[in-house]
Amino acid sequence: MARITQRDIAQLCGLDTSTVSRSLQGDERIHEATRARVVDAARRLGYRPNLAARALVGGRAQVLWLVLASVGATADWRTTHAVTSATESTDYDLFVALHGNDEARYERLLARLAQGLVDGAVVLPRRHVSDERLLRELALRDYPLVLVDVWIDGLPVPAVTTDNDGASRLLARRCAEAGARGFVLLYGDNNPVVRERTAGARAELAALGLPWTEIGSVDDAWQETEPWPDGPLAMLASAQETVLAYCRRNAGRLADRRLVAGCFDEWRGEPSPADRVFVAPQDHDAIARQAVRLLARRVECPNEPTERRVMVQIKPIEEVVPRF
Amino acid sequence: MARITQRDIAQLCGLDTSTVSRSLQGDERIHEATRARVVDAARRLGYRPNLAARALVGGRAQVLWLVLASVGATADWRTTHAVTSATESTDYDLFVALHGNDEARYERLLARLAQGLVDGAVVLPRRHVSDERLLRELALRDYPLVLVDVWIDGLPVPAVTTDNDGASRLLARRCAEAGARGFVLLYGDNNPVVRERTAGARAELAALGLPWTEIGSVDDAWQETEPWPDGPLAMLASAQETVLAYCRRNAGRLADRRLVAGCFDEWRGEPSPADRVFVAPQDHDAIARQAVRLLARRVECPNEPTERRVMVQIKPIEEVVPRF
C-alpha cells in the first residue's frame, strides 16, 4: 500500500508540493491548466490526502464524536441516527464511540477527546454517574462538549434538552381536559430531568386547582390528605413501564376508578388499564440538530459565549388508543 | 484551550523534547530521576499527546472502524457491541461509522478509510449492494478490511461468518429427529449466505433420504412431485418472520398437518403454528472476536497472506417453547 503523497504528484507534474496543495484546494490564483493537470495526476495516481497531516497543521480534524454507553435501547439508537443525520449538513464527520458503561473504556474515550483527532463531542451522559471528573476536566479546558437529553447539575457544559417543564404542563393539562380529577405524579426525583417534569406538572395542577400526589417509587402508595373529587385519576410518568408497574402494584385501590395515563416518548400499544392515554413525544431529531449546531459553533468560535441550555419543544401531544 | 506540547514540558524541565518523548514512552536508557521529573511535569501541565502528530510519524493511528448502515436492528447493535468489546483487548480503539444506506455518506466514509486516520475496518456490507466499487478499490490497495456475517462473491476481502452449511445441516437434522417427514426450505437465494444454507439443508436431507422443496419467495406454494410420507412438516428459514409469513400465506394447505419450524438466531416467543421450534443461534461474539483478531493481524502484518474466510460454529441448537 505505497502511500501516494502530494510530492508524488508534484514530481510527476514538475511542480512544487505547495502548488499541488493549492490546486487541490481549488485556490483561485492557480492557472486553470495547471490545476487540471494536478487534479488529473492525483486521480490517476489514486492520491488520498493524509488527514493526520492535515489535522496536525490545521489544528482541526473535522471530526465530531457521539459518546454514549450503548445503542441497544430504542432511545439511544434513535438519538444516534438523529445526530448522525444532523451532522450530514455540516463540514464534520461524526463517529460513534461506545463505552458500554465500562469505567476504563469511558476514561479512555474521554481522554482521547483532547488529543487532536476529535474537535468536539455530543455526550449522552451515563445514567448513574458518580464521578464526572473527566467531563469536568474537559469543560475546564474549554473543550467543546454538548450534552443531550440530560444535563448535569454544576457541570459547565451546554445541554440540549426537551423543555421538560413545558411538556409536563401540557401533558397534565391534556389529562385534566380528559376529565382527570386527581393526579399521581410518578416522575420520581432521580435526576434533574424528572425533577423538572414533576415541577411542571405541579405548577400546572396548582393553577388548575386540581389535587395531586408525588410518588418517589412505584412501590409507594399515594395519600389523599383529604378525599379527592370524584372522577378519573391520572397517572403521569416518564415512561409507559412506570405507569404499568404502578397500576399493577396498586391494582386493588385502582380497580373501581377510571384511569387516564400520560407519559413521554411512546406508548407501545400494550393492553392498558387506562381508558385514555396521552403521549408527549420528545423531538429527538430537533434535539440532535440543535446539539450538532451548538457543537459546531463551539468548535468554530471557541471564545464566543455559549448558551448553557437549549430547550426543544415536544411534538404535539398524541392520544394513543391502547389495544385490549 | 492552549495546547500543551512536549516542548512545554521540555522547557519547564530544562530538557530537550527528544528526552521528554523518550521519558514518556518509558525508554530504558533514561535516568529514572529525569523520567520522574518529566512525567510529573506532564501531569501537572495536563499534557495530552497529539495523536495526529503521532499518527503522522508512525503511519498508524491505532484506530479501527466498524462500518455499517444503522444500529436499529437487533442483529446490528449486537454485532456493534460485540465488535466494540472484542477491540477492548487490543491496542486499538474502535469507532462506529454509520452510513444509513445513504450512497453519498457511504462513499464519504469509505473514502476516509485510506486517509491515515483509520488503520482498518470491519465492514457489515449493505444488504442490497449494486456496486461495491469502493470496497474493491480499497481491497486492491491492500487496505485492511474484514467483512462480517456476509461475504461478497468476487471481492478479495476476508470474511468472518457462521459456518452456514454446517449450521443448516444441524438444524435440518434436529427437525428430522423431531419427526419431520417433509421439508420446506424458505432460505431463498438473495445472497451467498442463504444459498449456502439451502445447500447445507439439501445435502443433509439427501443423506437422510427425506423429501424437500425449495421456495424462493414466501408467496410461492410448494410442490410435492410425488406425495410425501405422512408426518410433521418442517419449515426452515433464516428468520422467524419468514416462517410466520409463509404459514400465514399457506394457512389452508397447512391446516391439517403438524408443523416443525427451524430458524436462525432467535424466535421471539410469539404465537406459533408449529408444535416444535428449533433455533440455530449464531455466535456473534465469536464472529466479532475473530473479525477483530484478523483485522489487527492484517494491519500489523500487511504482507502475510490472509485467510479468505473464517467460519464460526453456531452455539448449540435450542428448542424454543412458543407461547400460545
Place this chain on the structure above:
DNA sequence: CTGTTAGCGCCTTCAC
C-alpha cells in the same frame, strides 16, 4: 501565477 521557507507535534536515528 508559482516556488521557497517554515512549522504543526512527535519520534527516531545519529552523535556526544
Place this chain on the structure above:
DNA sequence: GTGAAGGCGCTAACAG
C-alpha cells in the same frame, strides 16, 4: 543518559 537534526505530509506566509 541526553542533545541535535531530520522527517512524517500538508498548509500558509512570504517572495518573486
